[in-house]
Amino acid sequence: MKNFIYTIEGxxxxxxxxxxxxxxxxxxxxxxxxxVRYVLNAPTVWAFDMMVQMYGALFLMAGPYALAQDSHVRGxxxxxxxxxxxxxxxxxxxxxxFFFPGMLALFWYGWEIAADSWRYQEVSWNSPAxxxxxxxxxxxxxxxxxxxxxGVAELMRCWHAIKSGEWMERLDDVxxxxxxxxxxxxxxxxxxxxxxxxxx
Numbered sequence: 625m626k627n628f629i630y631t632i633e634g635x636x637x638x639x640x641x642x643x644x645x646x647x648x649x650x651x652x653x654x655x656x657x658x659x660v661r662y663v664l665n666a667p668t669v670w671a672f673d674m675m676v677q678m679y680g681a682l683f684l685m686a687g688p689y690a691l692a693q694d695s696h697v698r699g700x701x702x703x704x705x706x707x708x709x710x711x712x713x714x715x716x717x718x719x720x721x722f723f724f725p726g727m728l729a730l731f732w733y734g735w736e737i738a739a740d741s742w743r744y745q746e747v748s749w750n751s752p753a754x755x756x757x758x759x760x761x762x763x764x765x766x767x768x769x770x771x772x773x774x775g776v777a778e779l780m781r782c783w784h785a786i787k788s789g790e791w792m793e794r795l796d797d798v799x800x801x802x803x804x805x806x807x808x809x810x811x812x813x814x815x816x817x818x819x820x821x822x823x824x
Contacts, residue, residue, distance in 0.1 A: 625780055625784060626784075626792065628777075628780065629777045629780050629781055629784075629792065630795060632692075632773055632774060632776065632777035633692045633774070633777055633794065633795045634795060635688075635770070635773070636688040636689050636691065636692035636770065636773075636774045636777075637689060637692055637693075637795055637797055639685055639688055639689060639770060640685065640686055640688065640689020640690070640692075640693075640797075641689075641797075642685075643681055643682055643685035643686065643689075644682070644686075646678045646679070646681050646682040647682060649678050650675055650678040650679060650682070653671055653674055653675055653678070654671075654675060656668075656671065657671035657672075657675075668753075669751050669752045669753040670751065670753040670755060672750060672751055673748045673750055673751050673753060673755040673757075674755065676750070677755070677757070677760045680760060680763070681760065681763055684763045684764065684766075684767040685763060685766075685767055685770075687767055687770075687771050688767070688770040688771050688773070688774045691771065691774045691775070691778065692774055692777070692794070692795070693794060693797060694794060707789070708785050708789050708790060708791055709785065709786055709789055711785070711791075712781075712782040712783075712784075712785035712786045712791075713782075713786060715778070715782045716779060716782040716783065716786070719775055719778060719779055719782070720779075723775055724772065724775060727768050727771045727772045727775060728768070728772065729768075730764065730765075730767065730768035730771070731765050731768030731769055731772065732765075732768075734761075734764030734765035734767070734768050735764075735765040737761055737764055738758065738761045738762045738764055738765055741757060741758040741761040741762075742758045742761075742762070744758075745758065746758050746761070
């Protein structure tokens with residue numbers, strides 16, 4: 625079970641890292657557009673559409689990554705007071721009742737939207753560049769599928785917690801600065817405690 629969960633999480637992490645490069649492309653394209661628009665007085669006709677598509681791709685494909693890292697916003701005023709087993713029961717129920725129907729709708733209707741876009745060879749109406757959008761719209765059902773796949777891993781993680789009373793560790797990736805500093809401080813305190821114990 626653990627290997628299966630970590631395989632799915634690994635795919636979600638890889639997807640998030642791959643689409644994370646959209647941030648760099650987005651940054652360079654915005655910088656380029658600002659330079660040519662305000663310095664050279666020669667704005668492009670494609671930059672706006674490209675920025676919208678990069679941001680949309682990042683937003684869609686970061687969902688499975690955030691779910692795998694347990695980074696989505698959680699209203700845990702009461703939840704954090706529950707035991708691990710009850711937290712897992714609540715999560716399991718909410719995934720079944722709300723998450724999966726929502727992601728199934730995202731996948732199903734996203735598939736229809738993407739199929740129509742490919743059929744019409746849809747282009748953007750926002751600018752005279754007429755940039756194709758059917759590639760971008762293909763990410764909608766893909767994101768829905770990857771979120772459902774990660775949701776299966778989350779269900780299995782909940783089942784494991786219900787049975788064992790402990791949450792499985794998540795695969796490590798980048799951390800917030802505050803979390804890194806807290807980890808460093810905890811490690812330093814452990815080292816200091818070992819050092820002090822050795823003296824005595």
